[in-house]
Amino acid sequence: MRYRILIAGDDDRSMSLLRKAIEPFTQEFSVYCRLSGKDNEVPDISEIPDLIILDFEDVKDKGITFLNMIRDNPLLISTPVLMTTMFVSKEVQSAIIAGTDDFIKKPVQRVELILRIKFLIKRNNLYRENINQSAELRKLSLVADKSENSVLITNTNGDLEWANKAFEKLYECSLAEFGNRHGKNLPKISAEFSEAFKKCKKDRKWQVYENRHKTGSGEIKWIQTSLTPVIEGNGEITSFIAVETDVTKLKTAQERLLELNQDMVDLTVNLEQINKKLEEQQKEITLQKKLAEEQKKLADNLLINIFPYEIAEQLKVKGYTKPKHYRMVSIVFTDFVGFSSISDQLSIHDLIKELSMYFEKFDAISKDHYIEKIKTIGDSYMCAGGLPLRNRSNPIDTALASLEMLKFVKETNKHQKKENKPEWRIRLGIHTGEVIAGVIGNNKMAYDIWGDAVNTASRIETSGEPNQINISGSTYSYIHNYFDCSYRGRIDVRNKGQVDMYFLNRLKKEYSEDDKGTIPNSAFRKILSEF
Structure with a gap:
């Protein structure tokens, strides 16, 4: 960087010598x-200089x-x-009062002149840096003072300052009261701080940790702290800044969610x-x-895993959801025939493993056909189409899903026979009618449906037969x-x-892509x- 130097004076020859x-x-x-012209005229300054040399013969008046x-010019002050x-x-006295920064005696010596120029420019740069740093410190101090988070500064030993x-x-x-109760050296007060403090010093990077604190009133608080070293330009750590946040509510929410989902943890690997x-x-x-954002996201995901997406969103925004009336919903029940007999033939571990395998497949099939899983009761699986988002296709959706579920059970049984394992036979039932759906209660809440339907x-379902899909007249x-059905009578x-x-047998041939009538073709999808 080249610094701009303005030489101003009343003698062109003298200024020329300085320039050379x-x-x-x-x-x-x-x-x-x-x-400078007559009558103390100020020469035109088209550029803002980094240093001005005044070379006036008449110092007292013109200079x-x-x-x-x-000094009256804001750009040059x-x-x-x-x-x-x-x-x-x-x-000299008048010049000092007027605001000159330094003097050099005539005749000017080059070495002294260059040294004084460099010194004045360097000093001014440091002055500007200090001004900028002071402004930044004022901003940071204002932000820290207004912040809702607790902000601490410690020295290199961990003492609160x-x-x-x-x-x-x-x-x-207050800080003074805290010091009187616990002392001011944080590494001695908190083991978590001590460990983070050592890592922060060693790695010269910020550290994040959580600790449990009991206030003077006896309240227990969980505090999350981000500890950051302050490193000067010479690479030396001069202090540490700790930003603390009360995450007690988040911790409480986490513990509650874990309690609500304990049963699901035992049944699935997903959690x-x-x-x-x-x-x-x-x-x-x-x-x-x-x-905070990641923990909120986790809570949202857990809610969505428990409730339908729309219900979960209402619970997040309002904290509750009102039950809704649905005029047309198709409900599917499944039940494994002879489950007690199968239980006698398998260990508890193998029984749960195979039952989970079927229910996981039913979950995937339900999701593919926009059907909401309601619950499982023992070996029974319950789901419904047409809620929480209403649609007119739910009778067809549940019919397609039931055909696919039955197909999966039959194909699985073929492998079971080869391995000399018990055969799982299933009954499926579908009925379409009116229901009330929603979430009630405060403990272990669940999305459920009620009504005569x-x-x-x-x-x-219980009136059906093994490996058949029994449907109501509705x-x-x-x-x-669209489907081939057999009337069973009243x-x-x-x-x-x-x-x-009626027994639901398959898709009609003109709408089926496969021989077994379970996969719809393009005409049927259209x-x-x-709907």
């Missing part, structure tokens, strides 16, 4: 001269007047000024993977804000144009009287898309 003295240093300095004009002088004491107002709110005491992901995400947290669907009325159902029932 600086010219050998053209790589460092760019010099230009301006001659001091010119200097005053420089901080520009360093070097004045040539014969060292007349009164002139400063804390903002949020510290008092978090710890329920183990989520927990593993939780731990990985915990390690990747860089800042307090990011930690639910009871009817259950009776339809469901049949919606799907008979069958007595407990508490319902006689009910029309019809289905219109």
Whole structure:
């Protein structure tokens, strides 16, 4: 970088000598001269210089007047000024009062001139840096003071030196009171801080940790701290900044969610993977804000895993959800025939493993056909189409899903026979009608459906036969144009009287892509898309 030097004076020859003295240093300095006219006229300054040399024969009048004009200019008020002088004491005193930064005695010696120029420029650069740093420190101090997070500053030994107002709110005491109760050396007070402090010193990088703190009122708080070293330009650590956040509510929410999902942890591997992901995400947290966002995201995912997406969103926003009435919902019940006999033939571990295998496949099939899983009761699986988002295709969706479930069970049984394992036979029942759906209660909440249609669907399933899909007349009325069904007649159902029932056999050939009638072809998919 070349520094700009302005030489201003009232004698062109004298200024020329000064310019020639600086010219050998053209790589460092760019010099230009301006001659002041009569009546103390200030020469035109088209560029803001980094240093001004005043070379006036008449220092008392022209020189001091010119200097005053420089200091009255807001753009030049901080520009360093070097004045040539014969060292007349009164002139020097007047120049100092007017704001000159340094003097050099005439005749000027080149070495001294260059040294003074470099010194004044370097001093001015340091002055500007200090001004900028002071401004930044004022901003940082204001931000820290207004921050809702507790901000601490410690020395290199870990001794508390400063804390903002949020510290008092978090710890329920002032910095002085905290020191009187616990001491000011944080590594001695907190084992978590001590470990993070050592790593921070060693790696010269920020560290994040959590610790449990008991306030003077007896309240237990979980505090998450981000500890960062302050490193000067010379590479030396001068202090440490700790930003602390109260994460007690997040911790409480985590513990509650884990309690609510304990049963699911025993049945599926998915939650183990989520927990593993939780731990990985915990390690990747860089800042307090990011930690809060990741923990919120985790809570959202857990809610979605428990409830339908729409219900989970309502619970997050409102904290509750109102039950809704649905005029057309298709309910599917499945039940494994002879489950007690199968239980006698398998160990508990193998029984749960195989049952989980079937239910996991049913989950995937339900999801593919936009069907909501409601629950499992022992060896029974319950799901429903047409909620929580209403649609007119749910009778067809549940019919396709049931055909696919039955196909999977039959194909699995072929492998079971080869391995001399018990055969799993299944009954499926579908009924279409009105229901109420929603979440009730406060403990171990679950999304469920109620209504006469639910009871009817259950009776339809129990009235079926092994490896058959039994459907009600209501469901049949919606799907008979597209599916091959066999009328069974009016069958007595407990508490319902006689009910029309049909066996759902397959898709009609003109709508089927495979021989078994379980996969819809493009023509049928086009019809289905219109629903």
